[in-house]
Amino acid sequence: MGTEFNKLFDEWSEHYDRTVAGHDMQYREVFEGYEDILEAVAVRASGTVVEFGVGTGNLTEKLLARGLRVYGIEPSEGMRAQFGKRGLAATLMEGDFLHYPAIAEPIDTIVSTYAFHHLTDEEKGQAISQYAAWLGYGGRIIFADTAFQDEAARRSIELAVEEAGFKELLKNLQSEYYTTLNVLTGMFEAHGFHVALSPMNRFVWLMEAVKTDGS
Known part of the structure; x- marks a missing residue:
């Protein structure tokens, strides 16, 4: 449920900001437009915000x-x-997408960047179910994360990464729980959200889900 990656992130923490700034050639395109991606999430948030995976x-x-x-x-x-x-x-x-301390006030927006893929698809669905119960009508979930438009896009991107010789990035794409847009959209819609998707770079999509179910 994401915690299996803690050791990796503990090791990465001291040079994470250099990676997102483009100093690692393998991941440069993944983090292309990083500041703009963060800003796109921030400008859509409002009120009291929970951010998962703050890094x-x-x-x-x-x-x-x-x-x-x-x-x-x-x-x-x-x-x-x-x-x-x-x-x-x-x-x-301290916590993760599925297990976190109680917050004793209403939450308006839930945000995250470059992190939701650490959950399996089953766990993603569990998390969205929890957030749907947490948010009121009009509440928003705003995520920016690597996802594939469809399975053909997954194969195309993996092939391009392999041809570029980016073995570490390829291993990452094939071993973590990256999903497709139709799967994500279906999860959100099943829990009463309207979803809008926007590409931010070849790897990252902005996902804005607004709760339209008042229950």
Whole structure:
């Protein structure tokens, strides 16, 4: 359920920001337009926000700059340590997409970037079910993450990555739980959300799900 990646993120935490800035050639295209992707998530958020997988706090900082109240949830001890160094005025908690401390106030928006793929499709559905019960009518889930438009796109991208000689990226794409847009859309719609999808780069899609079911 994502926690199996904690060791990787603990090790990655000290140089994560260099990776997202484009210093790792293999992942440069994955993080192309990184700041714009974060901003696209931040400008769509409102009210009290829960951010899953805060990492070093890059999105959190943009949310706070917009005057939003932020509860940040992060499973990796290393990432929480890096986050803490920034002194951001957010409430940081240990947890993951499925297991997290109770928050004693209504939540308006749930956000995450580059993290939801750490859940299997079954776990993604479980998480969305929990969030649907948590959010009221008009509540929003805004995720930006790597996903494939369809299975043909998955094969095409994996082939291009293999031809480029990016063995680490290829292993990542084939071993983590990246899914397709129709699967994601179906999950959200099954739990009373209207979904809008926008491509941000060849790997990353912006997913905005608005709860239209008042139950």
